[in-house]
Amino acid sequence: MPEPTTPVPSDAIPYRYDARLANELETKWQDYWEEHRTFWTPNPAGSLSDGFEQAAGRPKLYVLDMFPYPSGAGLHVGHPLGYIGTDVFARFHRMTGSNVLHTMGYDAFGLPAEQYALQTGEHPRVTTEQNVATMRRQLRALGLGHDPRRGVATTDVAYYRWTQWIFLQIFNAWYDELADRARPIVELVAEFDAGARQPVGVANPDRIAWGDLDPRARRQVVNSYRLAYREEALVNWCPALGTVLANEEVTTEGRSERGDHPVFKRPLEQWKLRITKYADRLLGDLDLLEWPEPIKIMQRNWIGRSPGATIRFPVESRDGGEIEGFTTRPDTLFGATYLVLAPEHPLVDQIVPAQWPSAPPGDDGSAVPPSWPGVFGAGVAPPEAIARYRAFVGARTELERQAEGREKTGVFTGAFAANPATGGFIPIFVADYVLMGYGTGAIMAVPGEDQRDWDFATEFDLPIVRTVEPPSDFDGDAYAGDGPAINSGFLDGLLVDEAKARMIGWLEERGAGTGTVTYKLRDWLFSRQRYWGEPFPIVYGDDGLPVALPESMLPVELPELDDFEPQVVDDDAADTPPEPPLARAEQWVNVDLDLGDGVRPYRRETNTMPQWAGSCWYYLRYLDPTNENRLVDPVVERYWMEGAAGGGVDLYVGGVEHAVLHLLYARFWHKILFDLGYVSTREPFHRLYNQGYIQAFAYRDARGFYVEASEVETRDDGLVFQGEPVTREYGKMGKSLRNVVTPDDVYRDYGADTLRLYEMFMGPLDASRPWSTTDIVGVHRFLARVWRNIVDEDTGAVHVEDVAADPETRRILHRTIAEVRDDMEHLKFNTAIARLFELNNRLTQVVAETGASPREVAEPLALMLGPLTPHVAEELWARLGHSESIAYVAFPEPDPAELRQETIEIVVQVNGKARARIKVPSDASAATLEAAARAEPHVAALLADATVRKVVPVPGRLVNFVIG
């Protein structure tokens, strides 16, 4: 990349729009906005309602940026792209009469903050506050029109008090399947007490009546219904980070997304949130949203709804029992030649016999093939073989599983089950290609119709029965397509959909199975062994059961702790037990509380919430940040959130990287709050827009090392750094690639308005593109030209006259206004800016000819720049003689009369090729068009010796002659 072309300071010209002048007036207007509370946005009620009378009649608009994390490294020019976009949009809408809410807070809890604090040796609160201050300074310098009163941080005690409060609501709620919504847990207990409902579920497997349960059992039953619950689960334990991670924080290679350390599966008691209960609503309500289709598709895939059936297979063994398997293809049951259980499946131990059977049950004369016991051989008895296989699976990391590809491993359990369709006995295997976390953790294997089962069957000499007739030219293994059923008794001849329905009916009649729906979505693992997060408002009594603290005991503040480091151990130390840092704050952990039955000792929960928690609801707190009595005042909430289909924030801008996690978690919390009556809309974010990324070129020298990108020069013989040739790459901005450009650099060289304008001009907001320092001068020159067209560079006097613009200039002005309005509305800032360039180029000519700008052009130009480059726009507006801020001045409106054109130029094509242009009245008829076109000399010549086969006149556009 060539040197940044730093403009030479033009000291000789005192009022030239250069970096010095820009910086001066930018600081001035930022101070002005702060002092005059320009962007304080009134609420309809509560402590922030001053001035609402003026806004009451206007439409409201809630514009939101994704919650930023205040990084210790500060901002680079890629970060604010979306913030500038929302600011332009918000400012435009203020000028078109909306009451606009736009602010920004900080997602300041979480692993990065804690790790940064570890690096610097300072307390996370200190470093976090420094980072927030740095980011606030950098963002203030951008001139963003945020309401500063609403910029909450998740680490504020006054904020996380409400995060904890929401957790209490989740803990104190259960999902009523019949009503299809969450309800307060007290209502469930009331129904149990009244005998209106019988407790079922994992905590009450024997279905003991409520009245016969002891108090402790009752609490366990109730806990098993809660939307927040504790469960021993296989979690992603990352010793190097000293924490467990959510599935989403683990890469497909089985390493931590942060730091790339190995991750191991370990059973651990964890908090989970029952997001799976909302799977169907999270899926269905996507239809209400104005979101990019790819994002909706990603959410649908993540939720992964699969309709199918659970089928019960009676086990042929000493104590009987059944295995429930889930399948999406119940139509293939006749081809199920074996079952597979996940290695952790709880039934495995119950069905495994002491010795290998010599033959399947029944007496069809077949024998058990020698390959079934698996790699351990027939000399190893079934229980031992299972144990060894489990050890083998447990020892493998995700990475190893990945490396070994799709090769199937497994072991025969020694047990058999009956296929309810055929009545025959089929062997039961254990294999790790079946996942405990999905469906029932058990499958019926149909090798003829499923490639995975085919691979396994081939490996273990299992029979393969096709149940769908493949096309005659099919030469693959398993056939997964549609076709008539074969070898399937009463299903024969039916196509797949019909066969599925018939089989489900058949199973349900016999009580052998039911139609069910399964989801890929798992419950949300909600606890972390970290210091820098929200403490849970939960304590444990001596019975070890969790107790929710009453609302009056909130907030539960993080204790001061010198040693806040997680227990970090070696990368590969999979066996060390995790110890949360908070467990070491003994005085904090052990408390005596009166929770209703006298003062008793309790232990606090020592896990903290994941970073996602705070970002699940910040958009609600922005609405009413100072409210001490409620999460958000319902009047305020309704005012800002209600809107089109499903309601929600009017425009939400952020990166695609949050396509599933943040957006799904936030929707989930919002729906809980909706069910419990705390918010009025079904969805949090009505319209979502994904901004692109600004990346940058990076350069390596001959040794392969990155060199400072800003010092690379372009010469005729190629790219060089200090005289040595370098090669170019393209990637993220970052210290490691040595290609960072900071906003501060650009402010210094050109000013914030130039940075804003360049970022908006360089391409459409949703596209990613490379930063180009050389290109910035173009927009800077534009601003300087606008300035010069209005202000005398030598004297600072305004040279604008109250004279009429010439007709052509006036037409250009009004066309520009119309197009800029339209582009702004559709977030097409790059083309809006191009139109302003054209208008200003015209104005430059006028000034060159007449020595002054007509006021009727200068004022709208300044106003149209208001959203894009607010500082220079304010300054010009003030110099044009206005005393009020430009922020709420009405955006120019086009004069329809000026948009109408008397004559238009249309194209004449011959065989689709443009050959001439003719001027015709704008309302010319097809016949007039054709006549005028034929009269054009060039066209006439082309048509002279040709046969015109067809004429296509399109009034207002063109005429096409087809000749042959």
Next chain:
RNA sequence: GCGAGCGUGGCGGAACGGCAGACGCGCCGGGUUUAGGUCCCGGUGCCCUUCGGGGUGUGGGGGUUCGAAUCCCCCCGCUCGCACCA
């Protein structure tokens, strides 16, 4: 492997199925200037041209259409998401 998206000058990018390349950068030429920079004017897809114009051109190939960067099919390349989900 499955799903989604994207390929337009030297570069960033414009273009309701209707003049491809708006606007900007860069580059070339001219003016202003002692000079450089700034600033102003003109030119700039590629090839040919008798300077009138002609040919060609939106990753490649085919199709629909009077007309395709745009719609459809196949292929190539790149990016992103998911990845043994039964």
